[in-house]
Amino acid sequence: MSDRIHAHYFVETPYDLEHATQVMAGEQSSGTFTRLASETDALREAHGARVESIQHLEVVDHPSLPLRADLAPTARHGYQRALVELSWSLVNFGPSLPNLVSTVAGNLFELKEFSGLRLLDLELPPAFADAYPGPRFGTAGTRRLSGVGQGPLIGTIVKPSVGLTPAQTAEMVCQLLDGGIDFIKDDELQANGPHSPLKARVDAIMPLVNAHAERTGKKVMYAFNISGDIDEMREHHDYVVAAGGTCVMVAINSIGLAGVTHLRRHCQVALHGHRAGWGLYSRSPHIGIGFAAYHKLWRLAGVDHIHVNGLRNKFSEADDSVIASARACQVPLFGASAPDYTVMPVFSSGQSATQVADTHAALGNSDLIYCCGGGIMAHPGGIADGVASLRQAWEAAAAGIAPEVYSRDHIELAQAMETFR
Known part of the structure; x- marks a missing residue:
């Protein structure tokens, strides 16, 4: 080479x-x-x-x-x-x-x-x-940490993005845990603000996550947003690890390549990369950086997950671009003699059960995190039914059954298809 x-x-x-x-x-x-x-x-x-x-x-x-x-x-x-x-x-x-x-x-x-x-x-x-060591965990390690051996990690984002106290956030997390969620993340706008300090959120949330793991044998992955200055991120990473957490999140464009690289060398848990600001690079086809180049930098720097938007998303990115990005995350960077540096793509932004069949068909696998905010929390049956509707949609897709057919015997999916169509 x-x-x-x-x-x-x-x-x-x-x-x-x-x-x-x-x-x-x-x-x-x-x-x-x-x-x-x-x-x-x-x-x-x-x-x-x-x-x-x-x-x-x-x-x-x-x-x-x-x-x-x-x-x-x-x-x-x-x-x-x-x-x-x-x-x-x-x-x-x-x-x-x-x-x-x-x-x-x-x-x-x-x-x-x-x-x-x-x-x-x-x-x-x-x-x-x-x-550069690249991802510490990647897809296989994320599955191991989350206890999800196959299928997508069904996830969500804490909403409202800002404004909830640590106690209010914990109340929502409790419902999500009871509802069978796999993955929860802070919004990129919520890191260590005065109204909801990071350590207070960890203190409120991790006892719930740990207790749920004791009961069920499965530890839900919570991505705490530790974006900040270098020393602050290291301190908050250590606080999450000491509390039993399995994931931290950073806004990669905000902290930069050197920040992500430094954190990766210190990091003991999965590193979730949120690409807030991506539109600066992607919105125009005539200037900026394409995802094929962009994501390689962050894979080398060491993120384990990176956002790719989602089909029929709430932003400007086209579906073919989303799928191309997700596929790129799963292609090895170097030859067979080197680490493959593959990472787990994160689908989000206006997702629900209605996009699952098309997502699975276009990507061809379920090695992804599928994050739904309103697609879970706005389900007419509540949070547990929202999570169930997503599992049913992915089960149908993996089996090659149209969601309209599968929903005849799965009321949660039927309600999601009607609500979010």
């Missing part, structure tokens, strides 16, 4: 395409706006980025992103779109995730030569596997 880093991009430019991509390669390696005497041919050969390939696409009449007014004359022949592959030698920055991002997704987004530029995918050499 090559020791070079390869990055794949969509680009759009009013300039000559070959010229624009050479500017892009130079800006992100040894070049600047003019040739320097110290930038020798030998230095460029060793450290310069290479344009590996250019695949011409269509020419469009208007720029996808704003351009400076003085650049308009360069566009008299339109805006050429293309798929471009660049590569860099590992010696430029070594197996360092923060410096990788500075190189493959740094100043290039600002270059005047481009009216569109998006990082689509990354291919990384094995040195990154040597430098």
Whole structure:
């Protein structure tokens, strides 16, 4: 396998395409706006980025992103779109995730030569596997910790997102435990606020989780949101572990790659990665970072779970993008001789029993966490029936039975199909 880093991009430019991509390669390696005497041919050969390939696409009449007014004359022949592959030698920055991002997704987004530029995918050499341990638990470890050997982890999010006291949160958790839930998570907006401090939530919730485990033999996984400063996250992680918890959650874009990496090396429980802010990278097809590239960074950094949205979700992401993201999480990053770094995709955002059949059919497996807020709590039969409706929907999907047929003998599923259609 090559020791070079390869990055794949969509680009759009009013300039000559070959010229624009050479500017892009130079800006992100040894070049600047003019040739320097110290930038020798030998230095460029060793450290310069290479344009590996250019695949011409269509020419469009208007720029996808704003351009400076003085650049308009360069566009008299339109805006050429293309798929471009660049590569860099590992010696430029070594197996360092923060410096990788500075190189493959740094100043290039600002270059005047481009009216569109998006990082689509990354291919990384094995040195990154040597430098980063990746997920501690992943799919198999999450199943072991949660006691869910097969099928999806049926989960939910504490709602309202903020405003509940620790005691009120614990009251809701008690109902969810009694209802047969597998996984519960804090909302990304609720970490360590004055109205519901993290330690107070742990003190209120974990005795319930532990008592339920004593009664049933199954410990429900609760993902406590410990997002914060480095020392604060370490302290709160340790507090969750001491209380018997099996999962902590962080908002990965908020704490950054270095924060996740540091926490992973300290972490003794499953690390749940919430991608709050994902729309900044994904909303436009003409700028940002595609999930294929994005999620590899966080897998290396060490999350065990990562959000992928859900079918017919409440956000802007299309269904095919959601499924492609979930599939990507389950594909090994490196060869058979290295850890596979696979992680568990988390479906959420307006999910209920009504999307289960399509989700299973599109993904082809149930190695996922399926989080439903309203899809559980707004079920007309209550929380227990909401959980039951989801289990029934997944049972039907695994057996290849249409939910409309299965619901004839399963009232909880029938009510969910009627309520959330």
